[in-house]
Amino acid sequence: MRLHLIRHPKPLIEAGICYGRHDCPAEDTASAAAMLLAELPAGLPLWSSPLRRCRDLAELLHPQPVIDNRLAEMNFGAWEARRWNDIPRVELDAWAADIAGYAPPGGESPRQLQRRALDFVASLDVPEAVIVTHAGVIRTLLAHWQGLPPERWTELNFAYGSCTRVDVPR
Template identity: 60%
Template sequence: MILHLIRHPPPRVAQDVCYGAMDVPAEPAAVFAAALRADLLPGLPLWSSPLQRCHELAAALHPVPIFDERLREMDFGTWEGRRWVDIPRAELDAWAADVDGYVPPGGESARQLQRRVLDFVAMLAVSEAVLITHAGVIRSLYAHVNGRSIADCLDVRPAFGSRTTLVLA
């Protein structure tokens, strides 16, 4: 299966704020959609995270996008909407010590994110698809395809509005 993973446009949120499952708006999708439309095969099925930073781009790229909760970004729980410097240092240190397994208070771990994304991919009955999603989702799929831990893939940082193509066996 070939997956074209597209990261949403830049969000309209301060750079020092933790956002994952928090639904924040994004920069207008039109410029990104035009460039991506020229680069994608027409007619491919398209699934998207329902978060608004993905929603507008999905609607601009496909007449009938399918929205699925499993494609949303990692849930950072009580960290959502807080400035990174305001999150207790001990919690950040615990996360850094176990990137894959640590669960922020009230949130989910990177491993839990990966499980839900892989559950989504397992139900796809297509040979090729477009997914409008988030960096964490893209990173988790990249780690899976390459047989690496998510912690070993922290350098995978897709640009806003960019496409990453992965082939899943």
């Protein structure tokens, strides 16, 4: 199965804010959509995260995007919409010590995010699809398919509004 994994455009949020599930719009979705439409194959089914920064783009790319909660960004719980500098250092250190397994208070771990994203992909029954989602979702999926250990997950970076193509074995 071929997947076109699209990261949403840059969020309209102040720099330095933890914004995983925080529902904010994105910058210039129309320009991102025009660029992506020029490179995507026509007529593919499209799924999107429910968060506005993805959903707004998805609606410009497809007349009937399917919204799926499993494509939402990581739930940062008590860290959501807080400045990274205001998050207790001990919590950030605990996350750094267990990058895949640590869950912020009231949130989810990257490993939990990965499980729900993989569950979503396993539910697809199409030869090719477009998915509008977040860096965390794309990162954990590619890390799984590439067999990367958690300490290397942060090496996978994706530009805002970019499309990463991947062939997923069935």
